[in-house]
Amino acid sequence: MTPGLATTVLAAGAPEHGGAVHYTAASGVFELSWLLIVLPLAGAAVLLLGGKRTDRFGHWVGTLAAAASFVVGLVIFIALVGRDSSDRAVSSHLFAWMPVNSFQVDVGLLVDQLSGVFVLLITGVGTLIHVYSIGYMAHDPGRRRFFAYMNLFLASMLLLVLGNNFLVLYAGWELVGLSSYLLIKFWEYRPAAATAANKAFYMNRVGDVGLALAIMFMFATVGSTNYEDVFGAAAGDMIGYGTITAVALLLLLGACGKSGQFPLQAWLPDAMEGPTPISALIHAATMVTAGVYLIARCAPIFNETQAARTVVLIIGAVTLLIGCVIGCAYDDIKKVLAYSTVSQIGYMFLAVGLGPAGYALGIAHLLAHGFFKAGLFLGSGSVIHAMNDEQDMRRYGGLRRLMPVTWVTFGLGYLAIIGLPPFSGFFTKDKIIETAFAKGGTSGYIYGIVALLGAGITAFYMTRLFVMTFHGRPRWSTEGADAKHPHESPLSMTVPMILLAVGSVAAGGLFIVGGTLSDWLAPVVGEHGEAHHTLSPAVVTALTLVVSVGGFAGAFLRYQLRPVAAVAPADSEVSLLTVAARRDLYANTFNEVAFMRPGQYLTRFLVWFDSVVIDGVVRGTAAGIGGLSGRLRRAQTGYVRTYALSMLGGTILVVGALLLVRAG
Amino acid sequence: MNPANYLILSGLLFAIGTVGVLTRRNAIVVFMCVELMLNACNLALVTFSRMNGNLEGQVIAFFVMVVAAAEVVIGLAIILTIFRTRRSASVDDVNLLKY
Numbered sequence: 001m002t003p004g005l006a007t008t009v010l011a012a013g014a015p016e017h018g019g020a021v022h023y024t025a026a027s028g029v030f031e032l033s034w035l036l037i038v039l040p041l042a043g044a045a046v047l048l049l050g051g052k053r054t055d056r057f058g059h060w061v062g063t064l065a066a067a068a069s070f071v072v073g074l075v076i077f078i079a080l081v082g083r084d085s086s087d088r089a090v091s092s093h094l095f096a097w098m099p100v101n102s103f104q105v106d107v108g109l110l111v112d113q114l115s116g117v118f119v120l121l122i123t124g125v126g127t128l129i130h131v132y133s134i135g136y137m138a139h140d141p142g143r144r145r146f147f148a149y150m151n152l153f154l155a156s157m158l159l160l161v162l163g164n165n166f167l168v169l170y171a172g173w174e175l176v177g178l179s180s181y182l183l184i185k186f187w188e189y190r191p192a193a194a195t196a197a198n199k200a201f202y203m204n205r206v207g208d209v210g211l212a213l214a215i216m217f218m219f220a221t222v223g224s225t226n227y228e229d230v231f232g233a234a235a236g237d238m239i240g241y242g243t244i245t246a247v248a249l250l251l252l253l254g255a256c257g258k259s260g261q262f263p264l265q266a267w268l269p270d271a272m273e274g275p276t277p278i279s280a281l282i283h284a285a286t287m288v289t290a291g292v293y294l295i296a297r298c299a300p301i302f303n304e305t306q307a308a309r310t311v312v313l314i315i316g317a318v319t320l321l322i323g324c325v326i327g328c329a330y331d332d333i334k335k336v337l338a339y340s341t342v343s344q345i346g347y348m349f350l351a352v353g354l355g356p357a358g359y360a361l362g363i364a365h366l367l368a369h370g371f372f373k374a375g376l377f378l379g380s381g382s383v384i385h386a387m388n389d390e391q392d393m394r395r396y397g398g399l400r401r402l403m404p405v406t407w408v409t410f411g412l413g414y415l416a417i418i419g420l421p422p423f424s425g426f427f428t429k430d431k432i433i434e435t436a437f438a439k440g441g442t443s444g445y446i447y448g449i450v451a452l453l454g455a456g457i458t459a460f461y462m463t464r465l466f467v468m469t470f471h472g473r474p475r476w477s478t479e480g481a482d483a484k485h486p487h488e489s490p491l492s493m494t495v496p497m498i499l500l501a502v503g504s505v506a507a508g509g510l511f512i513v514g515g516t517l518s519d520w521l522a523p524v525v526g527e528h529g530e531a532h533h534t535l536s537p538a539v540v541t542a543l544t545l546v547v548s549v550g551g552f553a554g555a556f557l558r559y560q561l562r563p564v565a566a567v568a569p570a571d572s573e574v575s576l577l578t579v580a581a582r583r584d585l586y587a588n589t590f591n592e593v594a595f596m597r598p599g600q601y602l603t604r605f606l607v608w609f610d611s612v613v614i615d616g617v618v619r620g621t622a623a624g625i626g627g628l629s630g631r632l633r634r635a636q637t638g639y640v641r642t643y644a645l646s647m648l649g650g651t652i653l654v655v656g657a658l659l660l661v662r663a664g
Numbered sequence: 665m666n667p668a669n670y671l672i673l674s675g676l677l678f679a680i681g682t683v684g685v686l687t688r689r690n691a692i693v694v695f696m697c698v699e700l701m702l703n704a705c706n707l708a709l710v711t712f713s714r715m716n717g718n719l720e721g722q723v724i725a726f727f728v729m730v731v732a733a734a735e736v737v738i739g740l741a742i743i744l745t746i747f748r749t750r751r752s753a754s755v756d757d758v759n760l761l762k763y
Contacts, residue, residue, distance in 0.1 A: 633763040634763055635763075636761070636762050636763045637759075637762055637763075638758075638759030638760070638761060638762025638763075639755075639756055639759065640694075640755040640756070640758065641685070641686055641687070641689075641755065641756070644685050644686055645686055648682060648686070
């Protein structure tokens with residue numbers, strides 16, 4: 001911000017103009033950006049190393065660390081807003097990580113428009129979830145450990161979004177995987193939780209391999225992993241089309257793994273085995289947003305390759321439908337919300353797959369989703385808490401009067417996700433559908449209709465969830481062995497829910513109306529340009545509303561006006577699609593048949609190969625030498641005279657040989 | 665006298681010693697045969713010394729004597745110990761270190 005710095009400032013190039021990418025060196029408050037990561041990391045370290053001594057106040061330390069990080073983030077963001085719009089990408093060099101002759105990897109942080117909003121989302125929503133967890137985990141003996149892992153989660157996610165080169169991003173990426181593993185298996189004495197954590201970790205590894213390969217490709221082609229160099233090379237047409245498409249597809253594989261996109265979506269619903277605040281954290285503020293972040297961050301790469309963008313679009317469209325359809329079939333409130341995340345992230349992928357027109361929309365939907373999904377999860381946690389850990393919606397009903405705050409806040413999140421105006425989901429989702437139609441051609445119509453259909457189904461299953469939980473006749477009893485005494489949650493849980501509800505109401509309009517967010521993000525992801533609409537925006541909006549209201553009406557008729565059975569109907573009584581959806585559209589079965597079983601056979605073969613062939617060679621050698629030795633030792637007769645004879649024979653041989661040599 | 669005769673005598677004595685070592689069972693006799701071979705060598709060494717007109721052979725003969733004296737001390741001690749424990753001085757009985 002000092003005038004002298006202006007000489008080093010070059011325009012933070014809009015990549016699609018072919019300009020080189022340049023980041024300004026950090027000064028002033030930006031030099032403190034490392035604090036963002038170090039604060040929650042220090043919180044985690046204190047709680048983990050302090051052990052039981054910190055049990056009493058551990059949750060306060062954790063919450064304070066997250067809140068402090070949020071304050072730093074806010075200060076930095078305000079400073080960012082105060083800068084010139086062409087000068088908002090601020091990079092600070094921290095230390096040299098791997099200084100190996102020609103291979104230089106430095107750890108540096110990049111604060112720009114994109115990471116700025118992510119920092120606010122992560123630390124802001126993260127802090128609210130921390131506050132909520134104080135109440136939610138109050139009776140859990142492992143609360144300190146829980147807060148330590150949550151702090152670690154925040155720190156890893158911040159490292160992921162703040163890194164200024166791909167290796168730092170990768171480090172954060174892996175740490176996010178680790179912390180999600182630790183949190184999903186938080187109740188590790190439950191076999192389901194332990195399995196779910198393993199599943200999440202394995203499926204993430206598949207994606208991680210893609211990201212790692214993409215980084216290796218970049219290094220092999222560009223010779224650097226810095227955003228500046230890689231994006232500069234990509235924008236400057238210095239990378240061949242084949243290579244850049246391969247890199248983009250590998251990045252996409254990584255993004256699919258982290259964001260739970262088709263075909264790697266199966267881990268996300270299982271991750272519901274973790275405590276509910278973790279589901280909120282994974283689904284709203286951290287982890288699953290990483291994939292969208294990665295694609296938006298790599299906009300200069302994806303802009304160069306139409307093929308990869310088409311794959312992103314297809315994955316987004318397929319995933320959003322899969323998520324919706326399965327969401328209709330589950331009765332477990334958290335599973336439905338999990339599949340709704342899968343589906344909403346599908347929307348974001350669809351948006352970023354649309355290229356420069358969609359990046360900002362994807363991020364806008366991501367931010368709005370961060371608010372309403374966190375609110376929905378925290379609300380569901382409040383309900384689960386009140387219902388003695390019952391998660392089956394068929395055992396809920398009529399909770400509206402007993403839990404008014406949860407009802408209102410959950411309701412606002414619900415209205416946001418189904419996209420009724422003026423709630424946030426309306427603005428962001430409507431824009432995505434509109435842009436999908438505006439893509440033009442048959443494919444534009446297909447993506448548009450898929451997105452439209454998704455909006456309708458989303459309205460259906462979310463209404464189903466809402467009505468079954470809060471309305472209708474209670475399907476639980478206050479007596480007997482399974483007695484429930486629902487009550488409103490404590491203040492530490494309701495306050496974050498209220499704040500998130502406010503966010504879910506306001507966020508969408510704030511980001512979309514007047515193109516605030518797309519203007520703000522333009523230097524990072526490129527200008528969105530003039531859209532040429534095939535359908536006028538008003539028509540699309542009207543269609544979206546009609547479809548959403550249709551979905552809402554369908555669910556309302558089915559679940560509000562007619563009684564809901566307290567036990568799910570058997571498979572024989574429901575449609576084939578429902579049966580398939582109840583089995584996650586056979587995704588797990590497919591994974592089992594295609595990967596798990598062959599993998600098991602492979603390992604069994606390898607075990608056999610190892611024990612029979614490899615061990616056989618080793619044991620055979622040993623046995624052969626042993627047998628030979630057994631024969632050779634017969635020479636040791638124990639007769640001294642035999643030894644004397646052999647010495648004589650040896651001597652004669654040596655003398656004979658000597659004579660032969662001298663004579664010859 | 666022709667020095668070759670001494671060498672022939674030395675060779676004969678060595679052969680007798682060798683056959684004795686290989687064929688006799690009594691450890692004392694085997695031991696004496698070894699001494700016989702050593703002394704056959706000594707005789708050959710002294711003869712060579714004489715034939716070549718220098719003293720090296722005689723010096724080595726003295727060395728052999730010293731070594732033989734030491735060997736006798738140790739060898740007899742071993743034989744005595746064996747006899748005490750096994751009540752026999754037969755070399756064939758000492759066969760604990762076989763396969």
